Amino acid sequence: MSDAAVWWGEGTYERLAELLSPVHDVLLERLALSAGERFLDVATGTGAVAIRAAHAGADVTACDLAPGMIAKARAEAGVAEIAFDVADARSLPYGDSSFDVVASAFGVVFAPQPETAAAQLARVCRPGGRLGLTTWVPDEEVAAAYEPFTGGREPSTDAWGDPNSLERLLGDSFGLEVERRTWWATGRNGAEVWRLFSTSAPPLKALLESLPEERRPALRNAFVDIYERYRDSDGVRYPNDYLLVAGTRR
Numbered sequence: 082m083s084d085a086a087v088w089w090g091e092g093t094y095e096r097l098a099e100l101l102s103p104v105h106d107v108l109l110e111r112l113a114l115s116a117g118e119r120f121l122d123v124a125t126g127t128g129a130v131a132i133r134a135a136h137a138g139a140d141v142t143a144c145d146l147a148p149g150m151i152a153k154a155r156a157e158a159g160v161a162e163i164a165f166d167v168a169d170a171r172s173l174p175y176g177d178s179s180f181d182v183v184a185s186a187f188g189v190v191f192a193p194q195p196e197t198a199a200a201q202l203a204r205v206c207r208p209g210g211r212l213g214l215t216t217w218v219p220d221e222e223v224a225a226a227y228e229p230f231t232g233g234r235e236p237s238t239d240a241w242g243d244p245n246s247l248e249r250l251l252g253d254s255f256g257l258e259v260e261r262r263t264w265w266a267t268g269r270n271g272a273e274v275w276r277l278f279s280t281s282a283p284p285l286k287a288l289l290e291s292l293p294e295e296r297r298p299a300l301r302n303a304f305v306d307i308y309e310r311y312r313d314s315d316g317v318r319y320p321n322d323y324l325l326v327a328g329t330r331r
């Protein structure tokens with residue numbers, strides 16, 4: 082198993098997924114599923130999108146690189162009928178045109194080789210079918226704060242983060258509509274948000290654990306400083322911009 086398949090499955094991502102639930106709701110609303118539609122959730126994580134689709138009556142398949150995530154998603158799904166697979170978004174184990182709707186919430190964006198992953202989304206979606214993605218808009222403030230620790234080695238989600246690059250990745254296969262929105266990360270203070278993210282956001286947790294002990298407080302302080310710059314009377318409130326991407330397969 083790759084290192085990424087291991088570290089994505091560790092920690093408590095389900096806590097973050099819970100906070101992202103307004104975004105999952107927006108994505109499902111945008112996709113307006115009908116009962117019986119064949120639905121694929123790529124990089125399902127703990128299954129938030131897949132479970133919503135199953136409740137909407139779709140015929141749902143969900144996959145993720147990390148066996149640890151798939152185990153949690155199965156447990157979360159309970160009696161909801163969902164076919165789960167461990168699979169890399171760059172080589173989806175499904176036939177051409179086998180889904181009416183293909184979705185990925187902050188998921189496929191993490192696959193290395195964005196062009197390969199984008200081609201897979203198009204391959205498995207039938208002509209006339211729909212695509213629904215949420216993707217992070219690049220955040221220069223956060224990138225600058227992390228740079229001394231990552232040395233630029235962090236996997237970047239930037240290729241999916243603006244309408245022009247989305248058009249380059251997906252425009253030949255899908256007619257796209259892109260809407261910019263904001264998800265707010267909130268807490269009583271920066272230290273509280275750090276405790277959540279450093280245990281529940283696997284890329285940050287993996288970065289922290291890759292550092293020698295003596296450098297870890299500096300990463301924490303850089304993170305806390307950013308959040309403390311966004312303080313109001315209720316605590317801290319940081320805007321994370323994302324794109325809601327809706328596509329129709331050509």
Ligand SMILES: C[S@@+](CC[C@H](N)C(=O)[O-])C[C@H]1O[C@@H](n2cnc3c(N)ncnc32)[C@H](O)[C@@H]1O
Nearest residue numbers: 089098124125126146147169170186188191192
């Ligand atoms: C931020 S989580 C999002 C999970 C879920 N879609 C949600 O909205 O809660 C990113 C997910 O992408 C998965 N992932 C990362 N790289 C992947 C790849 N190459 N192929 C498939 N899944 C991948 C991770 O294991 C993780 O579950």
